[in-house]
Amino acid sequence: MRRWSWSRVWLHVLAVLLALWVIVPIYLIAVAAFSPRDVIYKYPKPLFPTQVSLETMLFFIRSSGVLDSVRRSIVVALLTLAVSMAVGAPAGYALARYVFPGRDTFRIAIVSTRAFPIVILSIPLAVSFINLGLYDSVISVALMHTALALPFTILVTSSVFASVPVDLEEAAMTLGCSRLGAFWRISLPLTLPGLAAAAIFTFVLSWNEVFAAAILTLRNRTLPAHVLSVLNESPLPFRFAGGFFLLVPALIFMLFIRRYLFNLWGRVVR
Amino acid sequence: MTRKMNWEPYLLLLPSFFYLIFFFGWPMLQAFSLALRGEDGGWTLAHIQRMVNDTFFREAVITTIALIVAILPIQFLVALAMALVVNARPRGAGLFLYFYAVPLAISDLAAGIVWFAIFTQRGYLNTILQAIGLIEKPIIFLNYQKPLWVLMAIVIAEVWRATAIIMVILVAGLQSIPNDYLEAAEIFGAGLFERVTQIILPLLRPSLQVALILRTILAFQAFAVVVALAGQGATVLAKEAYKWYTDIRNPHVAAAYAGLIMVLSIATTVFYLRTLRTPEEVSL
Amino acid sequence: MAEIRIQNVWKTFGKVVAVKDVTLTVEDREFVILLGPSGCGKTTLLRCISGLEQVDRGTISIGGRDVTNLPPRRRGIAMVFQSYAVFPHMTVFDNIAFGLRMKKLPKDEIERRVRDAAALMHIEDLLDRYPAQLSGGQRQRVAVARAIAVQSEVLLMDEPLSNLDALLRLEMRAELKRLFTELETTVVYVTHDQVEAMSMGDRIAVMREGEILQFDTPVRVYDYPADRFIGGFIGNPPMNFLVADVEDGRVVVHGTPIEVPPLVLEHLKPPRTLVGIRAENIELFTEQQEGAIPVQVLVVEPLGSHNLVTARADGDIIKVNTPADLRLAPDQRVWIRFVPEKIRWFDAQTGKALPVDYQAVEAARVG
Numbered sequence: 001m002r003r004w005s006w007s008r009v010w011l012h013v014l015a016v017l018l019a020l021w022v023i024v025p026i027y028l029i030a031v032a033a034f035s036p037r038d039v040i041y042k043y044p045k046p047l048f049p050t051q052v053s054l055e056t057m058l059f060f061i062r063s064s065g066v067l068d069s070v071r072r073s074i075v076v077a078l079l080t081l082a083v084s085m086a087v088g089a090p091a092g093y094a095l096a097r098y099v100f101p102g103r104d105t106f107r108i109a110i111v112s113t114r115a116f117p118i119v120i121l122s123i124p125l126a127v128s129f130i131n132l133g134l135y136d137s138v139i140s141v142a143l144m145h146t147a148l149a150l151p152f153t154i155l156v157t158s159s160v161f162a163s164v165p166v167d168l169e170e171a172a173m174t175l176g177c178s179r180l181g182a183f184w185r186i187s188l189p190l191t192l193p194g195l196a197a198a199a200i201f202t203f204v205l206s207w208n209e210v211f212a213a214a215i216l217t218l219r220n221r222t223l224p225a226h227v228l229s230v231l232n233e234s235p236l237p238f239r240f241a242g243g244f245f246l247l248v249p250a251l252i253f254m255l256f257i258r259r260y261l262f263n264l265w266g267r268v269v270r
Numbered sequence: 271m272t273r274k275m276n277w278e279p280y281l282l283l284l285p286s287f288f289y290l291i292f293f294f295g296w297p298m299l300q301a302f303s304l305a306l307r308g309e310d311g312g313w314t315l316a317h318i319q320r321m322v323n324d325t326f327f328r329e330a331v332i333t334t335i336a337l338i339v340a341i342l343p344i345q346f347l348v349a350l351a352m353a354l355v356v357n358a359r360p361r362g363a364g365l366f367l368y369f370y371a372v373p374l375a376i377s378d379l380a381a382g383i384v385w386f387a388i389f390t391q392r393g394y395l396n397t398i399l400q401a402i403g404l405i406e407k408p409i410i411f412l413n414y415q416k417p418l419w420v421l422m423a424i425v426i427a428e429v430w431r432a433t434a435i436i437m438v439i440l441v442a443g444l445q446s447i448p449n450d451y452l453e454a455a456e457i458f459g460a461g462l463f464e465r466v467t468q469i470i471l472p473l474l475r476p477s478l479q480v481a482l483i484l485r486t487i488l489a490f491q492a493f494a495v496v497v498a499l500a501g502q503g504a505t506v507l508a509k510e511a512y513k514w515y516t517d518i519r520n521p522h523v524a525a526a527y528a529g530l531i532m533v534l535s536i537a538t539t540v541f542y543l544r545t546l547r548t549p550e551e552v553s554l
Numbered sequence: 555m556a557e558i559r560i561q562n563v564w565k566t567f568g569k570v571v572a573v574k575d576v577t578l579t580v581e582d583r584e585f586v587i588l589l590g591p592s593g594c595g596k597t598t599l600l601r602c603i604s605g606l607e608q609v610d611r612g613t614i615s616i617g618g619r620d621v622t623n624l625p626p627r628r629r630g631i632a633m634v635f636q637s638y639a640v641f642p643h644m645t646v647f648d649n650i651a652f653g654l655r656m657k658k659l660p661k662d663e664i665e666r667r668v669r670d671a672a673a674l675m676h677i678e679d680l681l682d683r684y685p686a687q688l689s690g691g692q693r694q695r696v697a698v699a700r701a702i703a704v705q706s707e708v709l710l711m712d713e714p715l716s717n718l719d720a721l722l723r724l725e726m727r728a729e730l731k732r733l734f735t736e737l738e739t740t741v742v743y744v745t746h747d748q749v750e751a752m753s754m755g756d757r758i759a760v761m762r763e764g765e766i767l768q769f770d771t772p773v774r775v776y777d778y779p780a781d782r783f784i785g786g787f788i789g790n791p792p793m794n795f796l797v798a799d800v801e802d803g804r805v806v807v808h809g810t811p812i813e814v815p816p817l818v819l820e821h822l823k824p825p826r827t828l829v830g831i832r833a834e835n836i837e838l839f840t841e842q843q844e845g846a847i848p849v850q851v852l853v854v855e856p857l858g859s860h861n862l863v864t865a866r867a868d869g870d871i872i873k874v875n876t877p878a879d880l881r882l883a884p885d886q887r888v889w890i891r892f893v894p895e896k897i898r899w900f901d902a903q904t905g906k907a908l909p910v911d912y913q914a915v916e917a918a919r920v921g
Contacts, residue, residue, distance in 0.1 A: 007462075008360075015355045018348070019369040025430060026372070028394045029384045043392040043408065044400055087285040094282035099567075106283060113294060115483060115539040117491045120528040123511060124300035125293070127521050147293035154286055170606050171639035173626045175704065176656025179278075189643050201375075208377030210494045211508060215515055224379050228494060231383075232501045236390070243383025250375035258368045261438055 026247065033057055033244035037237045060241030069226035072138050076213070076222055077206040079142035081199050084149040085157075089195065092157025093183075097166065113151045121147070122212035129216065136218045144216055145206040153202060160194035161187060197260035204253050208246075301532065304525035317522040321514075321530070324523075326505050333421070333496075334506045338489045340425045341432075345485065346478070348429060349436035354466070356437075357444045367441070374434040381431035382498025386412070389423045389499065414503040423499050424492075431495070432488065436481040443477030444470070479546045486542070487535045507531050556617040556630070556707030556740045557582045558603060563612035565598055572598040574764035575612075582617075585734055585741045587755035589748060591787065595764040596744045597712055603742060604710050605629050616708055627656070632701035633710040636717065638693045640685045646672070646696050647681040653704035671703035674733060691722045698730070702737060709734075711743045715750065727753060748788045752776060760784050778898065778912075782905035785830050785898065791862065791873040793830045797902060800824040808867045810847045812892060818899045821908045828900035833873040835896035838863065838880070839889045846889035854882050865890065 028047075032040060036053040039046065060066060094100075095107055122144050129135040134143075164187050172182035210224035217225055227242045234242075308314040321327055352370045356363055373381070388394045389411040396408035411419050447470065455469050471478075493508040505513075511527035514520050558580040565573040572595045580586045588596040601607040603614060605626035613622045621629045632653065641649050650671055654664040672678045675695040685693055694714065701709055714730070715723045731754050734741050745751055751758050752772045759769045760780075768780035779785035785793035798807045800822050805814050807829060814822070839846055849865040849872060856878065863874045863882060874890055882888065899908040 011355060011358050012360050014351065015360045015366050018352050018355060019366055021348075022369050022372060022430070025384045025388060029387050032387050032394075041392065044397040045392065045394060047394070047397065047401075087289050090282040091286035094279040098276070098279035098282075100276065100279045103279070106287075110286075110290075113290070115487060115535060116294075116298070117487055117528075117531050117535050118294065119491055120508070120511065120531050121294065121297040121301060123515055123521060123524045123528045124297040124304055126515070127304060127525075128297070128300065143293060147289065150286060150289060165637060165639065167635045167637045167639035168641060170626075171633070171635055171641070171700075172652070173606065174604055174631060174633040174710075175653035175700070176627045178625065178627065181656075186641060204375045208375070208380070210377060210379045211491065211512065214512065224377060224494070227383075228379055228497060231498060236392075239383055240387050243380050243387065246380035247376055247384070250377070250380070251372060254368065254372050254375045258364075258371065261367070261371055261374075 026251075029240060029244050029247065032240040040237050040240060056237045056241045057245070059237055060245060063238060065221070065226055065230075066223070066242075069221050069223040072220060073207055073223040076138050076142045076145060077203045079138065080145040080149055080206040081202045083142065083146045084153045084202050085195070085199055087146070088150050088153030089157045091154045092159075093161050093187075095154070095158040096161035097169075110151045110154050118148045119144075119209065119212045122215040125212075126215050135216065136220050138220065138222075140216045141213050141222060142206070144212045145209055148209065148212070149202045149205050152205070153198060156198045156201075157195060160191050160198065163194065164190045194260060197257040200253050200257050204250060207249055298532070301525045301528045304522055305529045317520075317526045320520075321523050321526040324510075326510055330505045330507050330510045333504055334490060334492065336421065337424060337428070337492060337506065338486060340421070341428050341489060342482070342485060344425070344429050345433045345436055346481075349433045349440055349481070352433070352437040353440035353444055354470075356441050370437050371434050373431045374438065376431055377494070378431060378492070379494035379498060381427050382495040385423060385427035385430065385495075386498050412499060412501075412503065417504060420500050420504050424495055424504070427495050427499060428489070428492065432485065436485060439477050439481040439484075440474060443474045447473045475546070479542060482546070483539050483542050486538050490531050490535050490538075507534075558708060558740060558742065559613075559615045560599075560603070561613045561615075563599070563602060563614060564610045565595075565602055565607060566610055571764050573602065573609075576764070576766055578759060578766060578769065580740055580742060583738050583740055585743065585754065585756045587751040587758045588742065588744045588761060589751040589758050589788075590746065590761035592746055594761040596746075596761050598764075599761070600710055600712055600742060600744045603629075603708075604631055604633050629708075630706050631708045631710055632704045632706040634697050634701045634712065634714045636713040638697040638717070640688075640693050640696050640700070642685050644684075645681065646677065646683050646685070646688070649685070649696055650681075650700045650703050652700065657704070667703050667705070668699075671699040674702065674736075675699040691718055691726070694718060694722075694726065698733075702733070702739075705739075707739060709737075709739045709741045711741065713744055713746065716745070716747070723750075730754065748790070752788070760787070778907065778910055779830070780907050782828065782830070782900055785900075789832060791833050793832050793898070794836070794872050795900070796829045796831075796867075796870050796872070798827050798829045800827050805829070808847045808870070810845060812845070812897065813894045814899075817911050817914075818908050822899075823901065823903075826902040827908075828902045828905065829892075830898035830900055831892045831896060833862065833875045835893045836872070836874045837891045837893065838874050838876050839891070840880075840882075840886075841889070843889050843891060846891040848887060848889055851882050851884055851886045851888055853884065 031047070031049050032045075033056055034049060034052050034054070035046070036051055036055045037059065039051060040056060095103065125140075125144055126135060129140045134140045168186050168190070169179075169182040172186045173179065177185060208224065210228050213222040213225040214228055221229060224246060227246065231239060305317050306313055306315070308316060356367050356370065360366060386393070391408050391410050391412075395411070396405070399405045400408070410416075411423055413419060451469055451473070452465055455465050460468060491508050492506050493512065496504060496506050496509055507527055507530060511524045511531070514527060515524035560576055560578045563573055563576045564571070574595070576599060588599060590596045598607060602609050603616075605621065605624060605628075609622060613620060615621060616629060616631070641652065644652070647668055650668045651664050654667055659667070668681070669678065672681060675698055677692060677695045677699060680688065680692060680696070685696070688696065694717075698714070715726055718726060727750060743754065755772055757770060758772055758775050760767045760775060762783055768775055768784055770778075775784065776788055779788065779793065782795060785795065796807055798805045798812070801824070803814075803819060804811050805822070805827060806812075812829070842848070847867055849867040851863060851865050852871070853864040855862040855864075858878065860878050861876045861880065861882075863876050865872050865874060865888065872890065876882070900906065901908060
């Protein structure tokens, strides 16, 4: 094995320190969430999970309104995922595959929506939704979240589709496929993992979003909106367990999509 | 010259186009209409005046901007360090990248709660400080009387949560810099510091610009972290908008805040694009 | 019967005219090469034949059927792509079977045809592999096998060899030529490699800027380039071009008069004409000769079988092939003489070849 130079050593020290900076807070909230309730009020706190217990987590989950809001959050996230893929993926495909007048304009328009604080638009939308009778429903939140996710979905799916060479579809067309058939048999199977990663990210985006959800709902809150609205009146165990609960999907989903990180973000921005 | 017009791409774009008109373009106009029109439908500056004259307005504006000024430089340093580390391919580079990127999927609310668990009086920071003997009794960090401490906590939580996005953009940018350039610089005698400042940073300029714009826009919307860490102790623009809408039930003033955030965002974007114009072309 | 008839076809992309009023007929079972530098429109023309591009104007018929407005799948063609376009998520077998399954052929028929095509391309052992496990050359073979398996009457090939390394290209060139003689399909083959064009095609269509400049057999295109561009593009080294003075029915190159055939004499336009001569058709002498032009040696490049000498006569640079054993030094003064019947004549203004009496040429060759 090659002898490690000092710069290699320092590189690894720095790498580990930066990783600890990210991981340690997650570790601490996990320790807190799986401590019994009386330990949570204790001071000084144990830094290691001495007494692992589900008591705190169960307390959170059984608190009134939590389970319903979890269910709503999942429904909203799935709706967002479905609508933004159904609406955005065709546009992504068009941007990736066709050369047509207005293509660049559309692309720039989509990219520049990122310069707008889209969630803030939930305030005027809430007023409209009240008039339409959609206010305080999962649909209203899903519609807003889709608007939030759509530019992202369009750009990501377009880069995912662009990663499949046009030649492959054209080859299929010379071998007897229609354009739709070529998409179905060639592009779709090849882009499925990338599209799934985009979908997962959309799901996380919606699961995490709190401002618009809190504005657009009153009684039918999503999980983050519910936690936010009761946060400052809640006991510590509720807060810690809630924080950890909100964080879990993030950790799991990141594991799934880490291979596509740069497809999702790296290429979107260039 | 073209004999046939191909309508396929337009058909594919149509749903997105209409969706964004209805749920992006129209509410944007609606926001200004709400903020600038009275109950009778006439134009008025009353809502704006009410916003500006509100007790919390000044604090919200100052805090929001102070947070941006404090957070962004730290974030860019940390993100650059992470990106350079990942790009230097340490052992387990993939794992490090995953760790660094995890906060990408963590919500601002969850991040706020995580750091609340650390900064609260009976929290982990006090536990650790006392364990190593730096303090004798717990410090109250999140105290209304000490707004600077509260702001610091928010800065740390935001740096923790929102650095990942910059890191990913920078890593992607770094990967597009051919290794030849760095090797050539090394041959001509450039050390690590020179390579970073002379080669990497100038070539990363487009990526830095994109990251800067994205981060600033998001920072103007800072909300849940502030609620979780400061409670009623500090306020920012988005929090005021939320308060006016849900607690005070005045959508007009809330829309005025929304409009203000929008105007600030667009102004900063334009400012960045003008001052940081990249040599070739502006790539947002 | 699958003759391809292209009539007055135009294709533009925005403001760029890629194919400009092209008319071309490819005979049944003929092997036609579309040759030209990059951007000359050869690939676009091929894609118009395939139906991957819609023509703006003009008509294309295949086997007497007007296919101008048909999608690729209804044109009875198969195509090999420059990038091979082998489907990465299918095995070699499934790739070759793809077109056959689209035709809904019975299973045993598909099996048989896939094996036949694979055998022709010597890839029977690779049928279960995925493209990622194959080398570039093997992928190339899969792409060709996939195209020949459908047994279409027309086979279109877009620079199929350009991504292979030099040695493989040489091998595949011979193999494809043998294959197409056996298969008896009509082939349109796009390349920018003049050696490929010369060695493989029955006829070559040389293109530039969207137009076909010359459509003829390889030997004719080489020997009688229709204009200065073709003479320079085909052959290595390119044909030498020298400006000659026309005086009282005589042509003088660097002070030395040269012989002019009667037909050329009729069309010469004083005061100048352009003389073209290939490197191998120039004799070089180390001593002064009757009717030879004095030149100065600049560079001698030994190529093994012969030497390539670059020489200068006033402002003109001339390339000459010399025997490998002839020793020459830079700056040496030597004399060159053009083989009279190999001199080609061009209009000095337009660069177009002056009329040639091919019948006389053929007669002379036979005689």
